[in-house]
Amino acid sequence: MKHLPKAVERLISQFDKLPGIGPKTSEKLVWHLLGRPKEDLQEFADSLIQAQEDITVCPMCFNYADTTPCSICADKSRTTDKICVVAETQDVQAIEKLHSFNGLFHVLHGVINPPDGITPDKLKIKELVERIDKTKPKEIILALNHDINGETTSLYLGKLLKSLNIRVTRLAKGLPSGSEIEYADDVTLSYALKDRKEL
């Protein structure tokens, strides 16, 4: 843009690169930041640098961590019998929030997605197999999204892990809580019917 200081343009382009943030919003955010005290910008920059320097990946479960192993893997009160396999760190957060799962996690860092070049060898699948071999858990819970790539990955892992003679389960499919049958999509409704439970 004409007559815009170069440093402003650069910062706008940084925000513009973020997902879901377009050029208009990026500009708005930068004007907001420039209107704030200079220390705030420094603090923001420091947080980015710290995130870059301080965060490691747990060598056991591949979750982002600031300790090695991460606080979940290091927690002796948790059972090592169950490993919940998730695609991303944020899925660990979602399940941890429930306070109802007491096992460990394994973060794949993605799901199988061949068009985007994400083949099984790009994910932490080899590491999962090695971990199962070493720690002998009793159950692997696949907690992957119920979309095409999540399904593909679940099917792939199901086949692979069952050959290791281990119990493999996956999250239930069905109607979400609070939903109305009338508005449920066909796939969800047919799963809910097929997997109906005894009262």
Add this chain to the structure above:
Amino acid sequence: MKHLPKAVERLISQFDKLPGIGPKTSEKLVWHLLGRPKEDLQEFADSLIQAQEDITVCPMCFNYADTTPCSICADKSRTTDKICVVAETQDVQAIEKLHSFNGLFHVLHGVINPPDGITPDKLKIKELVERIDKTKPKEIILALNHDINGETTSLYLGKLLKSLNIRVTRLAKGLPSGSEIEYADDVTLSYALKDRKEL
């Protein structure tokens, strides 16, 4: 959040402070950033620091600038007869994009908004009066938003500047281009009718 590295939490809170970005989006952005090469985070941090260090405010028009005076004030091909008064730097950008205004700008850095504590002395109004006194422009164009605070500021400035015996104009009110009369709000429509123009 439990089991989240501290550096991640800190970075999430930085994004969370930005306008229009809630905690969910902040998390999403941080996971995205952490999935990018480390140099990208460094580059983002550098841009923030540069924005903090390199950007100054033009002592003439109070626009953000990386030179003193800014590139608009320094441009000898522009007429010094007209000063367009705007609330924020982004308004300068909007008008510059038209390529139809060849005068100078004056950025107030806000509009009068007493409930938020923004009284006229908090804005660059004193500086505008001094500038008019010194540079003797022929016309002041008030290009402030047509909302309550913009109107208040326009009225205040109109009264103040007319006492200096200078021509004061403001942006036209009326129906926006491409709009339909049927859906225009009453205030806009009555302005459009009142300020109708001879064909």
